[in-house]
Amino acid sequence: MAYAYLFKYIIIGDTGVGKSCLLLQFTDKRFQPVHDLTIGVEFGARMITIDGKQIKLQIWDTAGQESFRSITRSYYRGAAGALLVYDITRRDTFNHLTTWLEDARQHSNSNMVIMLIGNKSDLESRREVKKEEGEAFAREHGLIFMETSAKTASNVEEAFINTAKEIYEKIQEGVFDINNEANGIKIGPQHPTTNSTLPSSQGGQHAGGGCC
Amino acid sequence: MNFLRGVMGGQTTGPQPTEAETIQKLCDRVASSTLLEDRRDAVRALKSLSKKYRMEVGVQSMDHLINILQTDRTDSEILGYALDTLYNVISNDEEEEQDESEDENAQKQGDDAGTKFTEKFLQDPEHITLLLTLLEEFDFHVRWPCVKLLTALLKNQGIQVQGIVLVSPMGVSRLMDLLADSREVIRNDGLLLLQQLTKGNAAIQKIVAFENAFERLLDIITEEGSSDGGIVVEDCLLLLVNLLKNNSSNQNFFKEGSYIQRMKPWFEVGEDNSGWSAQKVTNLHLMLQLVRLMVSPVNSPGATASSQKCMYQCGLLQQLCTILMATGVPADILTETINTVSEVIRGSQVNQDYFASVNAPSNPPRPAIVVLLMSMVNERQPFVLRCAVLYCFQCFLYKNQKGQGEIVATLLPSTIDANSISAGQLLCGGLFSPDSLSNWCAAVALAHALQDNLTQKEQLLRVQLATSLGKPPVSLLQQCTNILSQGSKVQTRVGLLMLLCTWISNCPIAVTHFLHNQDNVPFLTAQISENLGEDERLVQGLCALLLGICVYYNDNSLENYTKEKLKQLIEKRIGKENFIEKLGFITKHELYSRAALKPQPVFLSPEQMLFDHEFTRLVKELEGLITKAVHKSSEEEKKEEEVKKTLEQHDNIVTQYKELIREQDAQIQELKEKVASMTTQTEQLQATVSQQQSQIQQHKDQYNILKLKLGKENQSQSNNQGDTQVNGLQTEELSQLREQLEELRRQQTLLQTQLSEKDAVIDSLKSATQAAEGPAGGSDNTELLQELEALKNQVQSHLAEIGHLKAERQELQRRAEAASSDTAPPSDNSSDATNAELQSRLAAQTSETEKLKEGRSELEKQLASATSTVAILQTEKSKLQTEVQESKKEQDDLLMLLADQDQKIHSLKQRLKDLGETVEDEDDIDARDQTSDEEDEDED
Numbered sequence A: 001m002a003y004a005y006l007f008k009y010i011i012i013g014d015t016g017v018g019k020s021c022l023l024l025q026f027t028d029k030r031f032q033p034v035h036d037l038t039i040g041v042e043f044g045a046r047m048i049t050i051d052g053k054q055i056k057l058q059i060w061d062t063a064g065q066e067s068f069r070s071i072t073r074s075y076y077r078g079a080a081g082a083l084l085v086y087d088i089t090r091r092d093t094f095n096h097l098t099t100w101l102e103d104a105r106q107h108s109n110s111n112m113v114i115m116l117i118g119n120k121s122d123l124e125s126r127r128e129v130k131k132e133e134g135e136a137f138a139r140e141h142g143l144i145f146m147e148t149s150a151k152t153a154s155n156v157e158e159a160f161i162n163t164a165k166e167i168y169e170k171i172q173e174g175v176f177d178i179n180n181e182a183n184g185i186k187i188g189p190q191h192p193t194t195n196s197t198l199p200s201s202q203g204g205q206h207a208g209g210g211c212c
Numbered sequence B: 001m002n003f004l005r006g007v008m009g010g011q012t013t014g015p016q017p018t019e020a021e022t023i024q025k026l027c028d029r030v031a032s033s034t035l036l037e038d039r040r041d042a043v044r045a046l047k048s049l050s051k052k053y054r055m056e057v058g059v060q061s062m063d064h065l066i067n068i069l070q071t072d073r074t075d076s077e078i079l080g081y082a083l084d085t086l087y088n089v090i091s092n093d094e095e096e097e098q099d100e101s102e103d104e105n106a107q108k109q110g111d112d113a114g115t116k117f118t119e120k121f122l123q124d125p126e127h128i129t130l131l132l133t134l135l136e137e138f139d140f141h142v143r144w145p146c147v148k149l150l151t152a153l154l155k156n157q158g159i160q161v162q163g164i165v166l167v168s169p170m171g172v173s174r175l176m177d178l179l180a181d182s183r184e185v186i187r188n189d190g191l192l193l194l195q196q197l198t199k200g201n202a203a204i205q206k207i208v209a210f211e212n213a214f215e216r217l218l219d220i221i222t223e224e225g226s227s228d229g230g231i232v233v234e235d236c237l238l239l240l241v242n243l244l245k246n247n248s249s250n251q252n253f254f255k256e257g258s259y260i261q262r263m264k265p266w267f268e269v270g271e272d273n274s275g276w277s278a279q280k281v282t283n284l285h286l287m288l289q290l291v292r293l294m295v296s297p298v299n300s301p302g303a304t305a306s307s308q309k310c311m312y313q314c315g316l317l318q319q320l321c322t323i324l325m326a327t328g329v330p331a332d333i334l335t336e337t338i339n340t341v342s343e344v345i346r347g348s349q350v351n352q353d354y355f356a357s358v359n360a361p362s363n364p365p366r367p368a369i370v371v372l373l374m375s376m377v378n379e380r381q382p383f384v385l386r387c388a389v390l391y392c393f394q395c396f397l398y399k400n401q402k403g404q405g406e407i408v409a410t411l412l413p414s415t416i417d418a419n420s421i422s423a424g425q426l427l428c429g430g431l432f433s434p435d436s437l438s439n440w441c442a443a444v445a446l447a448h449a450l451q452d453n454l455t456q457k458e459q460l461l462r463v464q465l466a467t468s469l470g471k472p473p474v475s476l477l478q479q480c481t482n483i484l485s486q487g488s489k490v491q492t493r494v495g496l497l498m499l500l501c502t503w504i505s506n507c508p509i510a511v512t513h514f515l516h517n518q519d520n521v522p523f524l525t526a527q528i529s530e531n532l533g534e535d536e537r538l539v540q541g542l543c544a545l546l547l548g549i550c551v552y553y554n555d556n557s558l559e560n561y562t563k564e565k566l567k568q569l570i571e572k573r574i575g576k577e578n579f580i581e582k583l584g585f586i587t588k589h590e591l592y593s594r595a596a597l598k599p600q601p602v603f604l605s606p607e608q609m610l611f612d613h614e615f616t617r618l619v620k621e622l623e624g625l626i627t628k629a630v631h632k633s634s635e636e637e638k639k640e641e642e643v644k645k646t647l648e649q650h651d652n653i654v655t656q657y658k659e660l661i662r663e664q665d666a667q668i669q670e671l672k673e674k675v676a677s678m679t680t681q682t683e684q685l686q687a688t689v690s691q692q693q694s695q696i697q698q699h700k701d702q703y704n705i706l707k708l709k710l711g712k713e714n715q716s717q718s719n720n721q722g723d724t725q726v727n728g729l730q731t732e733e734l735s736q737l738r739e740q741l742e743e744l745r746r747q748q749t750l751l752q753t754q755l756s757e758k759d760a761v762i763d764s765l766k767s768a769t770q771a772a773e774g775p776a777g778g779s780d781n782t783e784l785l786q787e788l789e790a791l792k793n794q795v796q797s798h799l800a801e802i803g804h805l806k807a808e809r810q811e812l813q814r815r816a817e818a819a820s821s822d823t824a825p826p827s828d829n830s831s832d833a834t835n836a837e838l839q840s841r842l843a844a845q846t847s848e849t850e851k852l853k854e855g856r857s858e859l860e861k862q863l864a865s866a867t868s869t870v871a872i873l874q875t876e877k878s879k880l881q882t883e884v885q886e887s888k889k890e891q892d893d894l895l896m897l898l899a900d901q902d903q904k905i906h907s908l909k910q911r912l913k914d915l916g917e918t919v920e921d922e923d924d925i926d927a928r929d930q931t932s933d934e935e936d937e938d939e940d
């Protein structure tokens, strides 16, 4: 499918907070309660629409364990967006956010959009981290914030899409250098220059960007 | 350093002492000279000696050279020399060229040296990081040797170097930048470096892909002319293979990045395809390999299916099919293209349908399938090509009922088209040709047309063959057994037996057809019982399998060959144990497990063409069943029949059970939620109580103050003969207060009764929940109850306090009354002085009374607020009461449900017991279910 832009995302955060489930919910619209531990990094992709434009999201789901940290670092620089996830039922995962954030800020390009996600909002009775705390952390560090549930799919779409919106706005503002692919942004094969409102499916077949 | 001396000692042409000394001197200069030029000259000299005197230079100079790399960063010339020297010492490549004529021993020695020097270099991982930093140096004389050195290090100690690069955050990224270098030499050597780097390391492969490797490599391939390009294209393709092989994440990325579409133009071949260069053939081989990696049968089914879909939609499959039909394509490319098309269509209905519609550009046009089958049964075609066609045919039929029907139809009397060659004709021709390979391929191909397809198994029974003029036609089934008994080649018989087994298995009508011929069973028993040589073992095993299928899938419609009779026959003629042993010959065959590995028929030589992959699956499925069936007596069988039935019933019961458990699960969940909400209610209550407590404390304090004041007043009043009017007023106020107090007391009593009612409710609830929830909800519940208990205690103590206050209040009242009675009879002794005194006293008293009044009104206010607090409390209590009432009702409902279910489970259990099944105690099931439920949650 032809796209106007391609954004690269990474998903980071402690192990077990639901990163893989969030990705699966977003790409496949399903929840898998018993999930394999992610070894290294796994890839997923989906198309979304923002402002009438097709945007392809390529997402790398990373392993949260300490032993994979150094591998994860290789992905920061080339990503336009990062979902930093903690588990609202486990305070330790919230406490580790600072470390994650430092790591991300140190190795990423300065424009990377970071979305803070408090996952497992369906487990209200076991909540250990208040929503206000998440909000405060996000405000303090200049992040966007949402609470999600990979189980009920609540806010999952929004989390990925709002991140993309933020990146998109930054592009419009000219903050991102879209010609440098190292920033995790790519312009589509036949980027519509002015008449961007035309449905992009028309040009799709000719451009050789056929099917999937 | 011992090992190096050892290696050096082995060197036959050692350097003259002067050379060793020279190297030593040069190293000293590198290490100690303060002049850059001087150091540079020394390093250059070392470089020039490093090929001829590799050992000496390596042993003596490595540390100094690394030091130069660290300290002389600003002089690219000296960096270049140092890197070159290190490369010469570490790399084994140069050696290979030189030593080509020399003996293997020297070669091995060189390799050893490379490995040892690499180990030495890697002693500090920082050295690799250092090289990665030097890569940023744009100067050709630095970057190029740096790339080569890294490649050599990777070749010698891949895993270790990979590990170091992996953990340096910018490492892979810097190496990827080499592909963008405008200097071809660097870009090309960068490709070689990345090939080494990605070998067998999935984590690095993913990072390389993340760094846009697919995009860049595909661009280079296009720029270099795709398959017509040179070795650079080959190198790019090799790197792509590295990135995609066994890496599902990268395969997914490749597909999602729409790179499959970019492979299509690779396969655009011209009209005339003669005279392809060796490079083009190599390139195309790799390109086909890449396509196959994306649709390999070993990938996850979903991944392969979506790639297959994509390959059809973007026209890649169509492009590959044109190569199949093009002229002049070299045979090995054609073979590999057939294998590729096979895997692109395997199990994908749309792609299979498309493939069935492809026509060869002949006159008249023939279906591609027919043209391919012609090659399969043609002795003159290369063996690998014939295997590829068989694979293609198998993949076309895999999970393709429609295709199976079409193939079988070409054999049926009603649909035979006499004017053109059909697939069916070719297969029959192959089946009965004198070429055993054709026999085998045709038999296996036909078996695939019947795989898991009862309809076609029955249809094929209708096929009749005209053997020779004048003789009556023979059924295809019979013709197969006829050929078997004629003692043809092993390959032929194995093929036919596999066809027969596939055909009649799971098809009782076919079994009956087979048994109907009086010759077949005696032939099989003879084959199995005889003591034959090694070569015949497989045939014996297959005969046993065929006979076993006749037993297992027998519907007892032939009186002579019922299940029971056949079993008796086996026991009498062959012996049960002997039969089982012969059956085991199949899986024990040395080629069996190889075929079981993957669907593609690959054989080292034509003689090894014995097993078909799908057939191995059939054997796996049937071996156990047949062994059991043969061992069992008829009584046992009958029993088994019954058991089967009861099992089915049990299954139903178990399903019901499961349903029940599921329901109970939901109920438990509900209960838990209720407990949670009750907990919050308790918390609210607690808050109210503590609020109440503090208010009471306030009241107490105020009462104390009041008490003090009253005490004072009483004192002054008892000293004086006060004004009755004033005091009367005071009494009135007091009685008002008393009334209010009385009211308060009534309210308190009311509250108390309400509280005790609530207590009772909670008590009953407690026992109800405990009974209902068992161990799971218990803890929550006790907690709750404890909280309620505490609450109760608090309220109790509040009540006590209130009682206490009340007593004090009464005491105060009493004293106040006493005071007023004291002042009752005024004495009259009218003397001015006394009067004046009295008046002034009265005035003082009046003002005091005034003060007292103020105090009273304050007290009044306080009382009012206390009253409203009580009112609030009261409403809260009643709210709580209704809530408790509600939850009690819900609990009751739940209890009803649970009891209901218990009853059901009980009766089911009883039924199971009646059926003779050992039934697990329901509590066990329950308990286990709950624990697993909790474990699930714990994992979250």
Ligand SMILES: Nc1nc2c(ncn2[C@@H]2O[C@H](COP(=O)(O)OP(=O)(O)O)[C@@H](O)[C@H]2O)c(=O)[nH]1
Pocket: A014, A015, A016, A017, A018, A019, A020, A021, A022, A032, A033, A034, A035, A036, A037, A038, A064, A119, A120, A121, A122, A123, A148, A149, A150, A151, A152, B939, B940
């Ligand atoms: N209840 C609930 N469980 C979740 C949610 N997201 C993930 N989980 C569970 O949390 C566990 C870890 O999830 P996973 O995606 O593998 O975490 P990762 O290590 O961050 O990738 C799994 O058992 C999931 O079923 C959620 O939103 N709600």
Ligand SMILES: [Mg+2]
Pocket: A019, A020, A021, A036, A037, A038, A061, A062, A063
């Ligand atoms: Mg994971």
